[in-house]
Amino acid sequence: KNWMEYSKKGEISDLEILLLLAFSADGKALPIPFSQFYRDDDKKESYNQGCRENYWNKLLHLVFEQGDEDKKLYQDKIMLKKIKKEAIPQEDYLAFKKTCLLYDWIKGDKDIKTIEQENGLYGGAIQVLGEGFSWLADSLMEIAENEGWRKGREEDLNKIKILSKRLIDGVEEEGLSLSRMHIPGNRIQERIKEEKDIQEDKTQKLIVETENPNSNLKPKNLKPKTVLEISLHRPDRIIFMGEKVEVTSTEFSLIHLLAKNRGKILTHNDLLDTLWTENEYSTYVQITSHLYKIRRAILKTIGNNKKNKKRVKDILKVVSRRGVMLNLEENKLKIS
DNA sequence: CAGCTTCTGGGAGCCCACCA
């Protein structure tokens, strides 16, 4: 709200909005999932500190490049740290990192794999983060609307709206119209729709909660129980029927990829191309082997009986001569 | 029923953490 008052009409930039969102309570709460490979490096103090400086320097550079160094938001969040010369706290560092990542992402001049590799992120992490921030941008837009931006600051409002859309797909403004086009095999349209559905769900949930603050109704009973829960923040385990099942990084990658494409048959080639790099020798045997091991791990946790066996087999479904799919209704799957 | 696909268990080899 403060920002809304002091930000100047017609002068807000994408970078500014991203930084604002990254420093908001919800923005801070959104995790950046690290890949296992880099997690150990992150523990090393020198490496860590070096990285912190890097993101901060990069932001500073971008701000000067845009000639926005006297904006109050930047003064508060970035410039002050320079004067103090203190070590950057973890919280700020993460916010800087998110801002840099998402800025790269929406700029679109680096492809997603490059950004993820350069920053040691788990595959798909940027998209998840982008979607989260897209939702935040929408919330910001709503607040701005309530603050009366419709009258007089329509242009700024639109800017946030466009940014929100770009965050979903990581495209430049001009690329948006292209991404809306229907291209066979392109999932952009579908993902925008999915995101809208999620947001509608959230809004509806919010309405229910605010309408019946003292209601005795337990919505939990009405809600279908989540069967599979995957958190990018915890790539070491999944939650199956409420039980934590420990998985290896390859197993997690496999199950995450299937979950992202819930209800779709992924061919063995799809899986091999995505999970194993070109120069690694891999065959479908590896996939079935890992699938078997995931099933075995799940069964070991939830109980190895005929009923469970059948159920797990039906969820991690092998479609003969076609491929593999995660056969689960949308409301029973949770990816965070 | 033959041939193909998938399941399953097990083992080799590699990597890494730990310890003396």
Added chain:
DNA sequence: TGGTGGGCTCCCAGAAGCTG
């Protein structure tokens, strides 16, 4: 620094299941 043990991935092979 080198030995050791545990964990992980990949591969193999036989059994079981499926398809045309």
